[in-house]
Amino acid sequence: MPRRYDPERRQRLIDAAITVVGERGIGALSHRAVAAAADVPLGSTTYHFATLDDLLVAALEQVSAEWVADMERWERDTAAEVPLAEAMTALVERLLEGDRKRLELEYELYVTALRRAPVRPIVAAYLDDTAALLVRRTGDLSAARGVVALFDGLLLQLLLTGRPFDRAAVRAAFERVTG
């Protein structure tokens, strides 16, 4: 294979890692899998990311940043008059209709943080950022955290059971917690 000049190599490896993890789970992340997905030789991955944890952290940081940016966009685009419960319900519905693999990855990220210290700050930042975002609507930080908790719990339930999305039930739950 001819040597290829590739100044974006590092970023492309991160993207490939996200693809691998999104499609096959964090457990399937390996230097080799990423190398194959990015179509680069094995040695290249170990050059840019000496250990597998480095690669995992870089990938999850990007996933998390994109997720938070998404939430910020959502908050900005939601009129202040819309009741929070309604907005949250619509958000859950939109997410479930979208890329489920991405949601699964998000929650895999959560649980990975439980066991792997280097991942903890990423999740902590996500939780803080999201709560800070919702404070604009709830006015109270504890309440915002409660909304995040309900949001995560409901999404997990819906993903796990595959139960059809019940707008009324979800909205009722959010109404109680945001009321």
Place this chain on the structure above:
Amino acid sequence: MPRRYDPERRQRLIDAAITVVGERGIGALSHRAVAAAADVPLGSTTYHFATLDDLLVAALEQVSAEWVADMERWERDTAAEVPLAEAMTALVERLLEGDRKRLELEYELYVTALRRAPVRPIVAAYLDDTAALLVRRTGDLSAARGVVALFDGLLLQLLLTGRPFDRAAVRAAFERVTG
């Protein structure tokens, strides 16, 4: 090693698997790790559980069953007059003071179910059983599911951030959702 007659072998392997998974995570589960933890030869684990998934499912079924039994005991021992929000808050507090590894395992079980089909029924049963339990208090199934969602979301947040348990905030959240 002399042959040992051991009619409880299978159960002891399951217990060993739970120990391994609890201490080092589901990713660390292997025939060899379980064999070492149970102090039996490798061949024995493959005899009782032909594939690793069989072993994982058996272990997680037991974990889940114990968990549900715990919840049932808790519900039975909580006087009907105690407001649900107060009871839930006390439960969360008790759990956080207890064995955190066990909680981590519980949520690892959740996320594992997202990717591994054989584990899904276990989690689905847990969710159904827990909601059925709480219906006795809420009277309404959707509301019960909402309580479970908030419960899981809050526990995850507290485990992940390591933030100190804030009884007032947790209770306020449950009070809102339990109306």
Place this chain on the structure above:
DNA sequence: CAACGCTGTGTACGCTCGTACGCATGGCAT
């Protein structure tokens, strides 16, 4: 009491993996 079959044991094969390392190459600073 015999033989069948369930249970227990040790070993081996083939695979994937993380990681290390030596060499090649060419962009860029000088």
Place this chain on the structure above:
DNA sequence: ATGCCATGCGTACGAGCGTACACAGCGTTG
């Protein structure tokens, strides 16, 4: 123009893994 060093590439090593399998011992059934 040139030389340096960041980057790219291929390979190799040792470890851990799932799984298969042949053989050994003993409880049970007839």
